[in-house]
Amino acid sequence: ARHLLGIEPLHPVEITTLLDLADTYVDLNRQAVKHSDVLAGLTQINMFFEASTRTQASFELAGKRLGADVMNMAMQASSIKKGETLIDTALTLNAMHPDLLVVRHPNSGAVDLLAQKVNCAVLNAGDGRHEHPTQALLDALTIRRAKGRLHRLNVAICGDIAHSRVARSNILLLGKMENRVRLIGPPTLMPSEVRELGVEVFEDMREGLTGCDVVMMLRLQKERMDGGFIPSEREYYHRYGLDPEKLAYAKDDAIVMHPGPMNRGVEIDGILADDINRSVIQEQVEMGVAVRMAAMDLLARNLRAAATDGAA
Numbered sequence: 001a002r003h004l005l006g007i008e009p010l011h012p013v014e015i016t017t018l019l020d021l022a023d024t025y026v027d028l029n030r031q032a033v034k035h036s037d038v039l040a041g042l043t044q045i046n047m048f049f050e051a052s053t054r055t056q057a058s059f060e061l062a063g064k065r066l067g068a069d070v071m072n073m074a075m076q077a078s079s080i081k082k083g084e085t086l087i088d089t090a091l092t093l094n095a096m097h098p099d100l101l102v103v104r105h106p107n108s109g110a111v112d113l114l115a116q117k118v119n120c121a122v123l124n125a126g127d128g129r130h131e132h133p134t135q136a137l138l139d140a141l142t143i144r145r146a147k148g149r150l151h152r153l154n155v156a157i158c159g160d161i162a163h164s165r166v167a168r169s170n171i172l173l174l175g176k177m178e179n180r181v182r183l184i185g186p187p188t189l190m191p192s193e194v195r196e197l198g199v200e201v202f203e204d205m206r207e208g209l210t211g212c213d214v215v216m217m218l219r220l221q222k223e224r225m226d227g228g229f230i231p232s233e234r235e236y237y238h239r240y241g242l243d244p245e246k247l248a249y250a251k252d253d254a255i256v257m258h259p260g261p262m263n264r265g266v267e268i269d270g271i272l273a274d275d276i277n278r279s280v281i282q283e284q285v286e287m288g289v290a291v292r293m294a295a296m297d298l299l300a301r302n303l304r305a306a307a308t309d310g311a312a
């Protein structure tokens with residue numbers, strides 16, 4: 001493929017190939033010298049129209065460790081502020097001949113639209129409520145390394161599903177790899193199309209967690225609730241916050257995940273989040289760099305193959 005816009009179009013074999021390559025980059029990242037030249041000579045531009053810590057930092061590190069020339073656009077200081085549109089911004093940057101564009105945008109579908117207007121490879125770093133493919137891939141790598149497999153697992157995704165691109169990409173990926181996904185949360189935070197997703201739905205946390213291998217917690221995305229129902233944090237933590245008592249309903253070796261940023265004491269108990277015997281939250285961050293290296297490496301191979309075909 002030319003772009004990585006979502007999990008939806010990916011075949012399970014492509015997912016496995018990417019995760020296998022990411023495993024090799026985990027090894028590289030743990031070495032004293034973290035460098036390869038696979039992206040040497042290529043230009044990567046990161047365009048984040050929405051706040052980010054993990055995704056932006058890891059895409060930047062990933063590009064630099066693979067030898068690309070990496071530029072971070074400060075979108076808050078760009079001509080977007082003067083009224084320039086997303087598409088005109090993309091066309092302007094496209095004229096500078098980048099090879100890889102990494103884009104995060106608050107509107108669902110904005111990254112797909114942008115990808116249709118440029119000549120380079122586009123990676124979706126999260127668009128609205130739609131998809132966050134590299135997050136689902138790094139979650140998959142974390143699960144595969146912790147559990148030794150990425151199939152026939154019971155995975156609970158808990159909390160604000162309705163506003164979560166992380167949930168959507170994970171539901172797609174975990175389903176493609178033949179896992180059983182359970183969504184747990186209040187009906188007000190379930191997406192309207194939940195019955196079409198091929199998942200089980202639970203309102204009660206203890207019931208939903210029973211027998212799970214993986215417990216994935218999500219943040220309440222208040223910035224996307226635009227005037228709708230916002231639960232009281234105290235009540236929410238009581239019913240849906242993950243603490244040791246609720247986790248005890250999952251399997252004894254169940255792992256605890258959170259894509260970050262997390263709100264301690266709202267969706268997860270802070271001590272549990274730091275418990276290295278149960279929580280893999282820091283491993284998720286580590287896998288994020290490796291997965292983004294693998295994604296850009298594979299897209300760069302496709303770019304080179306297309307250029308060779310074009311020249312032949």
Ligand code: CP
Nearest residue numbers: 052053054055259260
């Ligand atoms: N998980 C995630 O996307 O985190 P950031 O918003 O910090 O990039």
